[in-house]
Amino acid sequence: MKTTKVLKSFALAAIATAALAGGASADWKPGDEIVLRHAASQPVHSIYVVNAGHKAIIEREIPGVRLELTATQGGVENARLLQAGEVESANGNSTGAYAVHHGRFLAEGEAPYPDLLGWFPGYTADQGIIVNADSGFTTFRDLLGKRVALGPVGSGAEATVTEGLAAMGVTDADFESVLRTDPRSAFSALAAGNVDAVLWGTAHPASAIVEQITTRDVKLLSYDPADLAKIAEQYPFYHSARVAAGTYEGQDEDIYWIGSSVHNWIHRSVPDDLVYAMTKAMWENKDELVERHSSQSFLDEDMVRQQASMVPFHPGAERYFKEIGVLQ
Structure with a gap:
């Protein structure tokens, strides 16, 4: 009778490190039952x-x-859950993954954590400004001096906006109040x-x-190009993102938001052959993901390389992407 294994990242770390030194890990083979x-x-x-896809x-x-999805902030x-060994893989804004892997920005003063590695690209995620249509506001x-709501503490959306505002020279003290909460509560x-x-924002x-937009009278505002340039200059994982006119109903012109990305990350201890097999399965069936969310129509080789430029890929994922010529 087969036994289902639940990987424990830190318990496998020593085994995986030794395996990496000599080639692909032998801790998993096709047919093994395992929960990630x-x-x-x-x-x-x-x-x-x-991720459901x-x-x-x-x-x-x-x-x-079996991939066991757990709801988180x-x-x-x-990134912190993966670092602590509470999960073997995670999605997340590149902000957190870059910081934890390199020991910079949000993780300044901490030792780098090289066991957090890239796995599979997700999408670009732009953080913008949503106001009531009759507010009279036209710029950020x-x-x-007003009241604003951001994503919850611990989310990539909140970190992106907070870091972006800091690069613009803006802090919480520049507002009457700052509410950090989940998107539904923020819009309520x-x-x-x-x-x-x-x-706030996510994939379009x-x-x-x-x-x-459908149920209420709201409008979308742009950040100033000069402010977006300051953000991109300070942080290697942000850029000025154009949200094309017509992306949302009633949006008659291009708007510009803080551009970031959301990808999937995985612990080094997950066996190489397993990561290779999962990466291959997802890439070869990526057309199915478009049925889950339209953002996946933009999933391409450039996005793989963009993810690799921030945090190295897991050896199993890297092997697959090199085999098909996406990575060198």
Whole structure:
């Protein structure tokens, strides 16, 4: 009778390190039953929906492997959960993964954590400004001294906006109040008049934003190009993101938000052959992911290379992407 294994990242770390020194890990072979715990963010986030697609593909294509999705606050928390050995894999904003892997920015003063590695790309995730249509606000700077809501502490969305504002020379003290909470609560506060703006985003089209536009009278504002340039200059994982006119109903012109990315990360201790098999299964069936979320129509080789430029890939994922010519 087969026994299902639940990987414990730190328990396997020594084994994996030794295996990496001599080539691919022999800790898994096809047919083995194994459970991987995956930090999946909130169901309202687009990446949770995409991860449900990953789970379906992996469990169908690789008998015996189960990807267990756990709802979490998001990117930065997910990187910390992977670092602590609470999960073997995680999605998350590149902010948290870059910081933890390199020991920089949000992890300044901490030792680098090289066991957090890249696995599979997700999508670009832009953080923007949503206000009531009758607010009279036309630029981000109009919000200084007002009440704003951000994503919850521990989420990639919150970290991106907080770091972005800091690069612009803006802190919490520049607002009347700052509410950090989940997107649904943030938009409820906007509807109730308890905040003046929501600074948040995810992959386009974001269902939470579509819902607000469909059911309420809201509008989207741009960040100033000069402010976005300051952010991109200070942080290697952010950029100025153009949200094309027509992305959302009633959006008649391009708007510009803080551009970031959300990818999937994995612990070094997960066996090489298993990561190779999962990566291969997901990439070869990536057309299915478009049915889960339209952001996956932009999943391409450039996105793989963009992820690799920030944090190295796990040897199993790297082997697959090199075999198909995506990585050198």
